[in-house]
Amino acid sequence: MTTTCGTLDGKVALVTGGSRGIGAATAVRLAREGADVALTYVNDEAAAEDAVRAVEALGRRAVALRADAADAGEAAGAVASAAEALGRLDVLVNNAGIGVLGPLEGLGLLDVDRVLAVNVRAVFLASQAAAGRMTDGGRIITVGTCMTQRVPGPGGTLYTMSKSALVGLTKALARELGPRGITANIVHxxxxxxDLNPADGPFAAGQAAMTALGRFGRAEEVAETVAHLAGAAYVTGAEFAVDGGHAA
Known part of the structure; x- marks a missing residue:
């Protein structure tokens, strides 16, 4: 077992949707910086346990919590559960989200309600609950999308709308919580x-071509920026593109 030492020593973080992809990479990176980590999952318990073991291998405490962001009670309740399991809460990473893509005329009310519930309402409720649990100097970091800055083609109306709402939420949180030294930022x-968007998938070549670097990013590259923001005290209300120049 390796004991980590970093900028987040003694801190506790909650990463929603932390069982795989960007969420799992973020959980591990925060642990490398010294944080104990709670993470939420919905269906993939095995992946969540793998992420927990990866954090524990770094000498940090970890817990996996089943919480469906589409359920208002579970979205807020995960914050309380994380704080109770690990003793406090210093960092919230709003990573859980879903993407429903398709022609505008094909999107039904159920699609709209679920996307807004997971991508917007759950983030608001978790941030609200975290603000009530955090001591002064906490951090709220939300994962958005490059499509809030540049929509490359049709089919992204609902998803882009939901993620764009998080930009306004982040800026408002920064203003409201700033007097307490709690920062709020968003990473795109x-x-x-x-797994959901593999670099060798059928639509990958077109996506890579839209970036200035001509390639897909790695989850660890997003996690690096999240970890920086988890330690940064004088950065708030800001947007950070980790998109390989997609919006350039």
């Missing part, structure tokens, strides 16, 4: 190589 990933 570009095409990232994950």
């Amino acid at each position: 990933p570009g095409p990232i190589d994950t």
Whole structure:
């Protein structure tokens, strides 16, 4: 077992949707910086346990919490559960989200309600709950999308709308919580190589071509920026593109 030492020693973080992809990479990176980590999952308990073991291998405490962000009670309740399990809460990473893509005329009310519930309402409720649990100097970091800055084609109306709402939420949180030294920032990933959007998938070449670097990013590259923001005290209300130049 390796004991980590870093900028987040003694801190506790909650990463929603932390069982795989960007969330799992973020959980591990925060642990490398010294944080104990709680993470939420919905269905993939095995992946969540793998992420917990990866954190524990770094000498940090970890817990996996089943919480469906589509359920208002569970979205807020995960914050309380994380704080109770690990003793406090210093960092919230709003990573859980879903993408429903398709032609505007094909999107039904159920699609709209679920996307807004997971991508917007859950983030608001978790941030609200975290603000009530955090001591002064906490951090709220939300994962958005490069499509809030540049929509490359049709089919992203609902998803882009939901993620764009998080920009306004982040700026408002920064103003409201600033007097307590709690910062709020948002990270916009570009095409990232994950199970849901693999770099060798059928639509990958077109996505990579839209970036200035001509490639997919790695989940660890997004996690690096999240970890920086988890330690930064004088950065708030800001947007950070980790998109390989997608918005350039």
